[in-house]
Amino acid sequence: MEEKAEVRLMKGNEALAEAAFRAGMHAYFGYPITPQSEVIEYLMAEQPSHPECVILQAESELAAINMIYGASGAGARVMITSSGPGISLMQEGISYMSSAQLPCLIANIQRGGPGLGTIQPSQGDYFQAVKGGGHGDYHLIVLAPASVQEMADFVFEGFRLAEKYRNPAMILTDGALGQMMEKVVLPPKGSLPYPEKPWATTGKTKDRERNIITSLFIQPEKMEQINLGLQAKYRQIEKEEVRYETIAVDDAEILLVAFGLTSRICQKTQQLARERGMRVGLLRPITLYPFPVEPIAALAAKVDAVLVVEMNAGQMVEDVRLAVEGKCPVQFKGRMGGMIPSPEEVLQAVETIAEKQHAEL
């Protein structure tokens, strides 16, 4: 039976879970943590309709990520989700998977930290997501959805990129996007093809050498070669996979840069500013790694100032400053600990910058 795309009203976490079934996921291993438990609850409830898919609640995030390691090494399409503290616990396994070049999709439905923090939304795990997170030199491919639709779409994109590059991919989102309900168009099941995985440990047949999944290369000469190989892969990803979106940047004097939930808030701010006669545009990075360095650098040469808005103490702003390279001032507006900035609050920051620019003229 040919399946068709379907329109539904869903929570972000549910859309992500449903998309995983439709993207042909073989296995999910997880552990409950707010604000993402709907993912495993949804998967468990719907599993009988997808008997080919393994859904297992592990005894810890530590065990879960290592089950993911094993299943991915055995050739399965695998996903794991968690939030802040749980993602921190998984970092050793994610570092191993990056070195062993095992594809997997990880979703971090962020909550406010540090520590046990709060269950309210945050973007405080940006550094952890885009700079590696665990030990050693590695990168995840990081996608930042800004709607329930993208929570579903990026599951397909995340699996595709992870398998294309044999690299863990992460959907970096937050509790608000996980919990909010929106209309979502779900692609049909079976629309994402499975690539060949000749490296997988499925049992050594007579026609091939044994397959080994490992991150141990004890001779430094070999370990350096492995690192050089990873770095070459990251350069290719940086060249080919940058994704971003811009709104009204052509004549912009002030450029807002924000990802995920804050990019939606900034979209409203941008409209309010235009209504008040201020020429404000918005750039929204969709891939946080690879980061849209060149588009930001190009716009920085044209605008008077950049304002970065995040739900943290200022993390992506460091990457924006590296991209801007001093071409214009880069300001930051953030809220922390689970607090969400309002469009009006961001507008005030825009107005302060605009007034300062005019005073200098």
Next chain:
Amino acid sequence: MDIPPLTNGYEIVYKKPQTLTDTPMHYCPGCGHGVAHRVLMEVVEEMGIQDRTIGVAPVGCSVFAYDYMNIDMQEAPHGRASAVASGIKRVLPDRYVFSYQGDGDLAAIGTGETIHVVNRGENILMVFINNGVYGMTGGQMAPTTLLGMKTTTTPYGREVKTAGHPLRITNLVAQLPGACYVTRQAVHTPTTVRKLKKAFRAALEYQQKQQGTCFVEVVSNCPSGWKMTPAEANKWLEENMFPFYPLGDLKLPAQSN
């Protein structure tokens, strides 16, 4: 060019199984790992399951097991071998999956995984090499280190007051309903090696019946870590390890009617 073996008319009846590679093992003289590897791989060859067997070796002396075992293998983070093996088995339920773990891995840092894997009754074989010491890192105290035993982190001997008791995790595992077959064997004499091989064979055969986790402890030695000659180590093993870790079956599979 293949050089024919010098048999002088005799038939070769004992040779290296083709489930082992030609890579020379790095294990110290007298260490039990090499024999345990070989016996396990003999069983895989004799059962004809090389193409359906996947092994998991975590951090520890046996982390390089994949260099020696001619089967598909995964190296696991410290303590997580049985979780990795669970992940493999869940997506490839018709394969034979085993973990091969040391005492620090299985009974200290990986205790949580060990208990829950067996409690879920994952249809895997867990091989547990217990030599009472962390071998790879240079002879530190393990959870199974005997009281009074000197290691580099218990230089005056293990004391209950500071370091607690040696852990008989196999006895603990045998209590869990998910365990199918739990046995404690050794590998230091021809007799114990033959018994160990039988245990491995039984454990892999039970795996096919999907009755739960099979758990084979091998009470072994560590001449380097124990600062003994191989002969002294084996004598010490019999006099000290066996009384605390007695050999034998702890749980047999439920008899089918």
